Amino acid sequence: MGLQRIILEQRPRLLRFLAARGAGDEAEDLLQDLWQRMSAATTQPVADPVSYLFRAAENLMRDRRRSMMSRERREHDWHDSSDRGEDHPQGERVLIARERLREAEGVLLGLGPRVDHVFRRCRLEGASQPAIARELGISLSSVEKDLQKAYRALADLKAKFDAE
């Protein structure tokens, strides 16, 4: 069954999702975008086409947001560097980033060896959450909780840096 046909069937759900996800008035346009990208008659079956479409819609929203943010950041950096010129070498920024990276690694270790391990396996080595749960002999929800702790600590660290 073509993905486009499923878009038609799932149209109200997808529109509702896109609207809630921040598309607002553009939900219809974005669904149209999705429609064009999912050309008709894909013979290769997607395991769960409905979920596949929702994920494509989620990614569309993330990419939109990210390209918007990076455009803003670039414009900001551009003004920043033309204002400050040589006083603000890019190398200094990287040195700061490396200092912060060390601090972030310290924060993760401070959450205990298991949280640190789960975060590293998942985020840095790319292992799936069920695989990590099996390796450690813990439940999937324990893995989720460990990741949540790590994310929370990193978000707190970001807030701290932002305030500096």
Add this chain to the structure above:
Amino acid sequence: MSSNEEMDEAARLWAIRMQDPSFDDWDGFTAWLESHPAHLARYEHVLAADDWAQDLFRTPPSAFEPAPAPHAGGPPRRRWAWPAMGGLLAASLALLATWTMLGHDGGAQEFVTGPGEHRTIALADGSQVVLNGGTRISLDPRAPRAVALAQGEALFTVRHDEARPFVVTANGATLLDAGTMFNVVSQNGAMRVAVAEGAVIYEPGPGQVRLDPGDALSVSARGARPVVSRVNRAAVGSWQQRQLLYDDATLDDVALDLARNIGQPVRVAGDAGRMRFTGALMLGDTPRQTLDRAGPLLGVRFEARGDVWTMTPTHAMSQ
């Protein structure tokens, strides 16, 4: 716990659950977003914090340090691999470039990146070169303002000095920096340069071509007539941020970029090469992840045979 914190916890859990490819509670997620006007903002806030963390963990361990003294092999490098987390972390994995330096004893030094690797090289004058995967450049410490791009793609951020011009040679052509930031691709005999900031002079001399921000120049073969076009200057060198930005590009060009960035060949089948694409592709952790995400956006399907990928229009799959 303030309500923002509670909302952030819930938002994080959604982001974490969504990482699992079998996640299917989209209605639950929609209902959560709708249940409070601040939920969407908290969710975006969580995604932004994760983007930030992702950038942080991509910080090159040794970028901007003085170029190390030539010796065989390099120090062990950490490899940061990020798993799939939809678009959020798909920009992920910066395989930090391993590097090799050849030509000891004060001669030209060669820097090589493997497939999918990135490497930042700080030059003595404060200029910087970021190498994309599968790239080889050489520099001579005795002539620190001259870089030869033998193969691949590099983003140059040059400290401009009227008295000492910065020169890049690529595919037999000479590029003279008259400003700050430009990207050069040299691949299969073709060369393409795009300028983000400042200006670049192509083949300085009587027939020189001046390229300003947003200008791109391509040469299909060594000595061929250069063709100048306009590009989105924000897209120049965007591969460094693990994304590829396009404005009405042919999929032939997109396939070349994908191949260079995933480190595996991408073959164009059917009429895919003539299709066009405008938008952003995020680079993933693995070739498969990158292509799985790119496929639906490009309207093509990627199939692997060994290490070679074939790109076929989705609409051609119905036979």
